[in-house]
Amino acid sequence: MHSQIAIRVGIAQKLLELAEANKDIVVVTSDARGSAAIEKFFERFPDRSIEVGIAEQTAVGVAAGLSLCGKKTFVFGPACFYSARSLEQVKNDVAYSGADVKIMAVSGGVSYGPLGSTHHSLHDIAVYRAIPNIAVILPSDAHQGAAVVQALLNINQPAYVRVGRNPVPLLYSQQEDSFTFGKANILKEGKDLAIMAAGEVSWHALEAGKILDSMGVKTTVIDIPCVKPLDAELILQVARSVGKIMVVEEHSIHGGLGEAVCSLLSKNYPVPVEIIAIPDEYPVTGTQSEVYSNYNLDYSGIAKRAQEFLRRIEIGKIHTRD
Amino acid sequence: MSAELKLKAIEIRKKLLSMIYKAKSGHTGGSLSCVDILVSLHYGVMRLNPKDPKWADRDRFILSKGHSVEAYYAVLADLGFFSETELETYCRFGSRLTGHPTTKVPGVEVNTGALGHGLAVGVGMALAGKIDKKDYKVFVLMGDGELGEGSVWEAAQVASHHKLDNLVAIVDRNRLQISGPTEEVLRLEDLQAKWTAFGWKVLRADGHDIDQLISLFKALPTVPQTPHLVIAQTIKGKGISFIENRKEWHHHVPNDDEYKRAMEELDEQIRELEKSCTHK
Numbered sequence: 001m002h003s004q005i006a007i008r009v010g011i012a013q014k015l016l017e018l019a020e021a022n023k024d025i026v027v028v029t030s031d032a033r034g035s036a037a038i039e040k041f042f043e044r045f046p047d048r049s050i051e052v053g054i055a056e057q058t059a060v061g062v063a064a065g066l067s068l069c070g071k072k073t074f075v076f077g078p079a080c081f082y083s084a085r086s087l088e089q090v091k092n093d094v095a096y097s098g099a100d101v102k103i104m105a106v107s108g109g110v111s112y113g114p115l116g117s118t119h120h121s122l123h124d125i126a127v128y129r130a131i132p133n134i135a136v137i138l139p140s141d142a143h144q145g146a147a148v149v150q151a152l153l154n155i156n157q158p159a160y161v162r163v164g165r166n167p168v169p170l171l172y173s174q175q176e177d178s179f180t181f182g183k184a185n186i187l188k189e190g191k192d193l194a195i196m197a198a199g200e201v202s203w204h205a206l207e208a209g210k211i212l213d214s215m216g217v218k219t220t221v222i223d224i225p226c227v228k229p230l231d232a233e234l235i236l237q238v239a240r241s242v243g244k245i246m247v248v249e250e251h252s253i254h255g256g257l258g259e260a261v262c263s264l265l266s267k268n269y270p271v272p273v274e275i276i277a278i279p280d281e282y283p284v285t286g287t288q289s290e291v292y293s294n295y296n297l298d299y300s301g302i303a304k305r306a307q308e309f310l311r312r313i314e315i316g317k318i319h320t321r322d
Numbered sequence: 323m324s325a326e327l328k329l330k331a332i333e334i335r336k337k338l339l340s341m342i343y344k345a346k347s348g349h350t351g352g353s354l355s356c357v358d359i360l361v362s363l364h365y366g367v368m369r370l371n372p373k374d375p376k377w378a379d380r381d382r383f384i385l386s387k388g389h390s391v392e393a394y395y396a397v398l399a400d401l402g403f404f405s406e407t408e409l410e411t412y413c414r415f416g417s418r419l420t421g422h423p424t425t426k427v428p429g430v431e432v433n434t435g436a437l438g439h440g441l442a443v444g445v446g447m448a449l450a451g452k453i454d455k456k457d458y459k460v461f462v463l464m465g466d467g468e469l470g471e472g473s474v475w476e477a478a479q480v481a482s483h484h485k486l487d488n489l490v491a492i493v494d495r496n497r498l499q500i501s502g503p504t505e506e507v508l509r510l511e512d513l514q515a516k517w518t519a520f521g522w523k524v525l526r527a528d529g530h531d532i533d534q535l536i537s538l539f540k541a542l543p544t545v546p547q548t549p550h551l552v553i554a555q556t557i558k559g560k561g562i563s564f565i566e567n568r569k570e571w572h573h574h575v576p577n578d579d580e581y582k583r584a585m586e587e588l589d590e591q592i593r594e595l596e597k598s599c600t601h602k
Contacts, residue, residue: 026450026453048453052476053480053483055477055479055480057442057476058442058445058473058476060442061439061442061443061445061446061477062442062445062446062449062477063446064432064442065442065445065446065447065448065450066446066449067446068431068432068443068447069382069447069451069454070450071450071453073446088436088439089442089473092433092434092435092436092439093432093433093439093442093443096424096433097425097432097433
């Protein structure tokens with residue numbers, strides 16, 4: 001069994017560690033200390049821990065004010081609320097004003113599972129991608145989550161960081177080298193199909209790649225933590241060398257990583273792309289893993305969809321460049 | 323002091339009208355109603371350094387009613403945050419002087435224009451002051467119609483919970499919003515009781531009496547560990563007879579004749595002020 005840890009735990013531990021030396025770090029939350037696993041930060045640094053109650057709009061406005069006075073402000077709360085209710089504050093007070101605020105959106109995607117669509121955030125990448133001057137980052141494991149926190153401290157730019165709620169397997173053996181701002185990571189290389197993913201589905205993408213390898217389909221698997229800015233160079237390089245791409249994301253089919261990759265390719269080097277995402281509907285009731293399974297976002301679903309994709313290419317339903 | 327700043331306020335009114343007239347865009351009524359509040363704060367109360375707009379110890383001002391930007395830009399330019407001639411570019415292609423304030427303009431602390439945002443940002447700035455043990459104050463100017471935004475009341479609760487006595491909110495209580503009288507569009511009263519219930523110390527002032535405003539602002543906080551709200555009673559369109567208290571002047575742009583008459587009225591006010599000064 002793989003050892004599992006929630007990404008939010010990795011992030012909270014790292015922030016606690018960094019705040020000892022960096023006195024500018026401030027945390028703002030909207031009654032989400034438990035969800036965000038930042039109780040220890042509140043205990044250790046009460047003067048730099050701001051509680052605003054259940055008021056996500058104000059949490060973001062307050063964070064902007066703190067950052068405009070020189071603080072490194074991290075706002076913690078559920079992604080579902082920070083990608084809708086407080087979006088105007090993110091756009092105007094943070095991104096448009098140039099306030100160096102990091103929105104640490106926890107329990108993202110469908111990680112609240114059976115709580116339903118009020119608690120899901122499947123539109124967040126789409127809306128955040130369309131706002132200038134804010135990075136969009138989806139760490140894929142706890143090591144990378146910690147690396148993201150460290151990297152963001154040195155980048156004076158707003159960021160939206162979306163992580164899940166549940167313990168997930170480690171994709172990286174250590175924090176070091178797991179994240180460079182604006183860069184994607186090649187997890188494995190193969191010539192027949194490239195699978196690209198962001199966030200917690202990246203582990204499933206890698207497992208699917210291994211399954212496909214064992215069946216004779218040699219796969220490249222790319223983890224893309226930085227959805228914006230996108231690592232255009234690496235994605236185009238893979239498009240040129242492999243020529244067939246699958247994108248996997250815990251997001252709506254509209255406006256996410258898949259469309260970001262397609263937009264890049266259509267301008268520069270069009271190749272067939274298959275996107276596995278949540279269709280344009282409110283998802284079926286179930287745990288995160290049940291929802292993954294229902295929409296082929298888990299490794300067996302990804303492997304199945306990959307074979308179907310390659311089969312359609314083989315019989316000429318989809319044309320490759322050659 | 324008083325006559326000098328009264329004169330300053332009239333000059334600011336002339337400048338903002340000229341900006342709106344030339345740009346064929348702007349919010350005339352609300353800009354005119356808050357001029358005396360802006361002048362009181364920026365010339366008589368706040369600790370500022372136009373040569374160093376980011377000075378860490380400066381007092382902060384947020385124009386939460388961002389549509390009154392013409393008055394604000396005119397004040398910032400007069401103080402020397404940027405050149406007076408730049409005011410000519412207001413709302414022109416490529417200008418940094420957009421129709422709502424942005425941080426591209428020296429002196430502007432945060433981008434405003436969407437109502438109901440400024441108070442929360444002010445709370446954040448006041449909290450930063452407390453964390454850093456600095457003694458600067460944060461002033462947030464809101465419109466009265468703006469108080470319809472729920473986010474204002476969220477931020478009001480947070481401010482009193484965190485005991486922010488370095489935070490001063492001001493309501494430009496001109497009693498008119500774009501559709502008509504505030505009490506008809508959406509009743510706001512009893513404002514004093516509401517803000518008091520939210521944990522604020524509420525004070526009232528004549529929003530066009532510069533001396534009164536300055537001495538009131540300078541005396542804050544009157545109650546420790548408490549944020550303060552100043553309800554400034556104002557007249558929308560203040561200073562120009564045919565603009566005062568007319569809802570259509572919320573964002574009406576003066577035509578040639580209206581502009582000429584408005585400037586004549588303001589010039590006459592300057593002459594009267596000078597006359598009364600020489601008599602003294």
